[in-house]
Amino acid sequence: MLNPERNHVENEMSVQNMPMKNEEQKPIGYIVGGGLKANLQARLTVPAQTVQEGAFVVVESGNWLFYGLVTDLQLGSTDPRFADEQTEDRLPSHLAKLLHGQTLFTNLEVMAALMMEQGPDPLAEPEAYNEWFQKVLDEQIRPEPVKTVPQHHAEVRLARAGDIAEIFGKEGERSFFRIGDTIEGGHPVCVDLDKLVQRSSGIFGATGTGKSFLTRVILAGLIKRDKTAVLIFDMHNEYGPDDTASDTGMRVPGLKGKFPSKVRMVGLGRGATIRGKSPDYTLEIAESDIKPEDVMMLAQELNLRETTPTTLEALRASFHEAWFHEFKHMRTNAYNFDEEGKRYPAPDSVEAWANEAGVHPGAAEALHSKLRRLFNAPYIVEQPAANALQQMIDNLDNGQHVVLSFGKHETDLDYLFVSNLLTRRIRDVWEHRTNNFRSGHQGASEPRPLVIVVEEAHKLLNREMASQTTFSTIAREMRKYYVTLLVIDQRPSQIYDEVMSQLGTRITGWLGDSDDIQSVLTGLAGRDALRGMLAHLQPKEEVLMLGWGVPMPIVVHSRRYDEVFWEELLGDKCRRSSEEILDELGF
């Protein structure tokens, strides 16, 4: 039995937290058929235009609420002739209207996803309501997957703000972050950021659908939440610095500008500038850090031959860590002549080394030639000026977030090589720390969870590459080593199925290609119903959220990435003067 004071407090809370029973939301129809395997069928009692595909609806049946999505609207008639004949031409308009109201109808197809026991009326049975609400607070009563069906003629209504909050969480509470609003009603829809990063996730959508803006919104949420470190491989230099929108020409604030002390901008290569500004520091890769696997991963990009692994293995056997440096400085087609005038390979030539190592000289020469692009990369140096990689790891450890901007090194080769090499190194560090932590090493603290943001992910996670890159390992092992991926791509069909099926949360904008649609829905229940919904999304600012990380699929009008967003996220902070920002930075 709850004491009266507590009851009062809980009633206060209930008003704020729970679905408001007296909130206006009239029925839009009633259940006429369907089942668990097939979707539910509801007869619409309001004009069809008031409901759209993807609408979040609630079916009230007895003591249970069923939450579902509208996946289809179908026109029907009690007799086909009522639909065929244009009776409005034969009958006065008032009679025709009555006839159509009784004989022509629209059926809703509702994909029921969750059900939840409904509490008693708080006014009629306050004690029973308090008991029920306590169970909700204790999470004994939670929305659960649908295991039964509502009764015939159960009322269907559009979801209220309280229903959405009940399922998707309330903005500002725990780790709930508003990602957008429902299409009907504009009620806030949240995503649980802590859950989002527990498994790898994906943001998909054809070009121009607002993928990058949505990613910025989520990244801003993660950085503000500050429970997870974020490492962004910013191939196109759009997340760190301020940018200009390609379609509207409006200024788009970057993460660095909004979180100056939290976000570290790292440029690739000495003297790198990003959109004319100097980064916090630059990253150079030591030649000794490059392993043969890093080169093998570029097999497709560099068009490497089948003999490459053998050659690389021989290089490693000959020079160990210095293989790249040594190989780089070998000469090709360099010959000396002996006293008899006979030609032989120069001692510092590729051919001389190949002969000595027992490798086919032609294969070694070819590899040397193909690696020239890497040899010429200015960011690969013998001795980096600073250990930027360690600095990045320290930043990520110390509650900061890193945006690695590729600056002018925007080729696929740069992106594949650097992102994979860094990820391998960082993951090794996290794996080591996790093992220390799990085995109870003295002083070993729990690693800070890390999310690695990968753009154009299909280049790293396609069928050919997936088995070789660290990214697919991270995607597969989930949060075992506290590292997950946030994959951003416009061609999800190019990503290996096995990786796609491991993505916990998928947020997708409009996709035109049926293969891409199919791919985004890989491994999810209700694919057929969701497929149509995905194809009919608005080309801009409408996204479908689905997968493990969200309680049920839902179409969302995504949050706009504008000044209002920043004001809501940071409050007055975003209007701080430059003096205040400098002060925070310690200057």
Next chain:
Amino acid sequence: MSEIEIGRLLRSGTTGFVVGCKVNQLNAPSFGAMVRVPLEQNYEVYGLIYDIHIEDDGLVRQLITAEDVPEEVLRDNRENRNVPVEIGVLALGYTHGEGVFHLLPPRPPLSLDAIYLCSPGEVANFTGKGFGYFRQILRDRDKPLEELLAAHLRQARGAQVDVGNEGWFEDAVKELITLMRDDYQALINILSAVSEI
């Protein structure tokens, strides 16, 4: 309460009855009008006129074939007929005290019971308790249903508007559509007839 007597009962059954009336009483009843028959024990049977029938007799036949029949003779034979005008009534239900029942009456009226035309108030009272009595009308498809319903709805709409029930007509049409929507042609015929009123 209306006291316009239109005739007396000739023959009856559970589902309807036939009323005989004089020609000078024929101005009052009309096709589709509602009538009532007071019975014993506070029962009143309500019905709907679906047919008005004028039988010939031998004298009329002779007069039609005769030549140069004086006007007075024709008028005399028209007004003082041997055979009464027959009015077919469809039983719609009954009242018992204050109760209105859209069911067939417990027993039919007896011969020579007086039949009265319903007043607008009586029509509004009987038709204002739902549309269960449509069952009795729609049961017999041999009758001119479309015309009968149109005439009835016209009378009842007037009576309901008088008592402030403006939405009655729309509700009645909706009910008819619901009852008849499985028979496309019949429903369209009914609505065509209703659209004339």
